Amino acid sequence: MTVVCRPARAEDLELADALVVSSINDLTTRHGFGSMAAVSPPNFQLFSLTDDPDGLWVAEDEGRILGFAWSWVCGEIWFLAQLFVSPDHQGGNIGNELIERTLDHARKSRASNRVLITFAFNAVSQGLYIRHGLFPRFPIYTVSVPRERLVDRLIGPQFKWAPLEETASTMGRLVQADERVLGVSREKHHRYLINDSRTRGFSLYDGDDWAGYLYVDDRGHIGPIAVLQPGAVTTAFRTALGLAVKSGAPQVSAFLPGASEAALTTAFEHGMRIKFPMLLMASRDFGNWAQYLPRNPGFM
Secondary structure, X not given: OOOEEEEOOHHHHHHHHHHHHHHHHHHHHHOOOOOOOOOOOOHHHHHHHHHOHHHEEEEEEOOEEEEEEEEEEEOOEEEEEEEEEOHHHOOOOHHHHHHHHHHHHHHHHOOOEEEEEEEOOOXXXXXXXXXXXXXXXXXXXXXXXXXXXXXXXXXXXXXXXXXXXXXXXXXXXXXXXXXXXXXXXXXXXXHHHHXXXXXXXXXXXXOOEEEEEEEEEOOOEEEEEEEOOHHHHHHHHHHHHHHHHHOOOOEEEEEEEOOOHHHHHHHHHOOOEEEEEXXXXXXXXXXXXXXXXXXOOOOO
């Protein structure tokens, strides 16, 4: 077998997504969580490929994709969104070859911080990343609740909201929020989400004052959320739950950092339960995670 690592192409991404889903479900099933991932259109991967093609790599043997790595850069953050090897080819050298390509992308980007989110129960991957200078920072929990169970629990104040539009003033506010909370601008990622037909974004208002933003997709999944004030995350998350209920999706879910006591408390008050735990790893601390709730392991 002769495995070749090469830059990914647009036509690779659907097959790469299928490989990632297979690898995730193999891992979560072996750890007693059952199948967690499902195939979906690789829209964000394609966006990232167009934005920065140096961040996506495949490992293949005679045309068959055996591994996939994907990283993106925003300002001082290099983020490893995915690195997976086909379950029947793990334990060899494919993972090492792919991580060398991704770390070379990090070096070329000159980002001062390297970040990723991995499964909390995957000790092998954590050891690999620690050896490359990324260390555990805090857990992140995928939580969910059936929509019908949530409807009667929605009590308490919510923010006023308005749909996000891709105007100069709105983009300026989004950039300001992310720089304040995360330390970097994610303007390009907001443009992606605002133009994603499956996702709706909202500005949040406390009276006449802009308080932050949130997104909800058509599957009832919440995130990201960012608020300007530390005490605003409870109201923001409650607002997001209400909007997710209005989406009509049968399940409502979110991705909540362990550093946000307010968000976790609100989630459990509304009947949400942990589906599985993940872990943020980084080469240094960053961000105020009491004011930012991520979207998923690939988007952050």
